[in-house]
Amino acid sequence: MPRRVDHAERRTEIAEALVRAAGRLGLHAVGMRDVAAEAGVSLRLVQYYFESKEKLLLFGLRHLTERFAQRVAARVAAAGADPGARAVIEALLAAALPVDAESRTFHHLYTSYAVLAVTDEALAAQPFIKDPDSAEDTVAGLLRQAAEQGELRPGVDPRAAAAGLLSLSAGLGTSVLVGQRSAESATGVLAHQLDLIFQPAK
Amino acid sequence: MPRRVDHAERRTEIAEALVRAAGRLGLHAVGMRDVAAEAGVSLRLVQYYFESKEKLLLFGLRHLTERFAQRVAARVAAAGADPGARAVIEALLAAALPVDAESRTFHHLYTSYAVLAVTDEALAAQPFIKDPDSAEDTVAGLLRQAAEQGELRPGVDPRAAAAGLLSLSAGLGTSVLVGQRSAESATGVLAHQLDLIFQPAK
DNA sequence: ATCTTCGTGATACGACCGTACCATGATGGT
DNA sequence: ACCATCATGGTACGGTCGTATCACGAAGAT
CATH class of the missing domain: 1.10.357.10 (Tetracycline Repressor, domain 2)
Structure with missing residues (x-):
């Protein structure tokens, strides 16, 4: 099923999952696995679209x-x-x-x-x-x-x-x-x- | 050298170490080992005077x-x-x-x-x-x-x-x-x- | 039609963290 | 003088976390 995918859109979806999960658990307690689960994707995908947790966090802040x-x-x-x-x-x-x-x-x-x-x-x-x-x-x-x-x-x-x-x-x-x-x-x-x-x- | 020791005083010392370490590293990043090192005692002692990290954190807040x-x-x-x-x-x-x-x-x-x-x-x-x-x-x-x-x-x-x-x-x-x-x-x-x-x- | 690249999954690795366990001097009570 | 208790050290265990690795199917390019 791997069609070509809009990276920007995907990153936005994941960032919103981060915001939701962090809102529930607290930013200090949210991990990559929580974000993945919240977004309904695999851990690997979160890593794929954001190379590191730091990048994800930074993007999440901008999005927020x-x-x-x-x-x-x-x-x-x-x-x-x-x-x-x-x-x-x-x-x-x-x-x-x-x-x-x-x-x-x-x-x-x-x-x-x-x-x-x-x-x-x-x-x-x-x-x-x-x-x-x-x-x-x-x-x-x-x-x-x-x-x-x-x-x-x-x-x-x-x-x-x-x-x-x-x-x-x-x-x-x-x-x-x-x-x-x-x-x-x-x-x-x-x-x-x-x-x-x-x-x-x- | 284990003389009888004033628990309250010891707990205060450790709480102050917590505050110093957390001020430097951030509260989210401070661990029991950091507190122990900052206080100049062993990890075991921090556990001894506070049974859990949660108790330590609570006491640290009160002290603060x-x-x-x-x-x-x-x-x-x-x-x-x-x-x-x-x-x-x-x-x-x-x-x-x-x-x-x-x-x-x-x-x-x-x-x-x-x-x-x-x-x-x-x-x-x-x-x-x-x-x-x-x-x-x-x-x-x-x-x-x-x-x-x-x-x-x-x-x-x-x-x-x-x-x-x-x-x-x-x-x-x-x-x-x-x-x-x-x-x-x-x-x-x-x-x-x-x-x-x-x-x-x- | 083949080949390279892209998207995705599963899983493994090493580090760290809080906690638990075991050991052992020193001390004070009796 | 003995013994229970206190204070302390060392270390191991189970879990989780971020990251890295391997694998593979599907699509577009040529």
Whole structure:
């Protein structure tokens, strides 16, 4: 049956199996055999499409971040045409909160990768650390724009406020993930933070 | 030379070896043999004082959080007698930022444990999740007190602001840990956040 | 029609890990 | 003075993990 096969597609399927398995077992505990079983292929095939576990992990990380970026973009787009800056930011940050299974898995695995990156230089060199930076640029741009229209409270620095919002969202995500805080509570805290930044609606 | 030995002390020594080794290799990569070598004892002894790796890990977590709580308390105390609420909060949160080796290790390992807790129910049941809650209570109390003295900006909810500060601090810590943000930048963001909450100094 | 290359399977190998087992001085109680 | 117990060392065992090896059928190229 060995027809010619689309490697890129196959690699994507396996990467998604990795994400599913790692979401269930934890990234630290997932092995090549688990990924193979999850993808419904033999161990050999996982080796064939990714030469080593390290390559698989790296590809899985890229896949994970790309999927998530698409999700966030879709949520922002769903917020409607030209909503206010606050609405866009709220949609963006709310999409990142681990309130459903997909987002939970993302948070779980992204944090796992971040921890690994502390001691693994190959991961540390990976550009996945830059994704938050670009998100921060986006939010800072929105805030600057809002500031020009007088929508922000006095004394708010767009750059610092953007950094604060992103870090706040990340921290909230972790606390929701480990069950310390409920999703509703987290969105409430987020809204309160936006209240501190934006002028009250007139 | 087997004199009678203080078990509690020995266990603490080994737990500290665990923390050092895990800080260097990553919690996922540290084994009993690594801990033994780091502590300068034989593998057998680690087994002797902790019957299993799980017990060792659990004890290590407790030790880690206790040490860190002491550190934070010391920093707060060093802030001087009866400083303002803002100064206390700033000292508390700044002490938690991973700016030196000890705090970096704490953040690294605490996050590692948190990730493990997502898939390990023994860890999830551990009360280490409650530590942030008590910190939040402390900060909320300080904010409430400040609110009564009119030191907060109007519309600030002490509870939500406290939760926001803690989450912000945690998120900042992670970004500093992975090298996305500098320590100075993080303290700046933290200060800006406090500016959003507290009235400007008169 | 043959041959090379591709996709796939099964399985083996070496390393490491947590744990268990056996041995043995030293010590303190009586 | 003896003996049970404590602290410690050495080492072996079973399992798993990532990787490498061997094998083979099917398809496209020539």
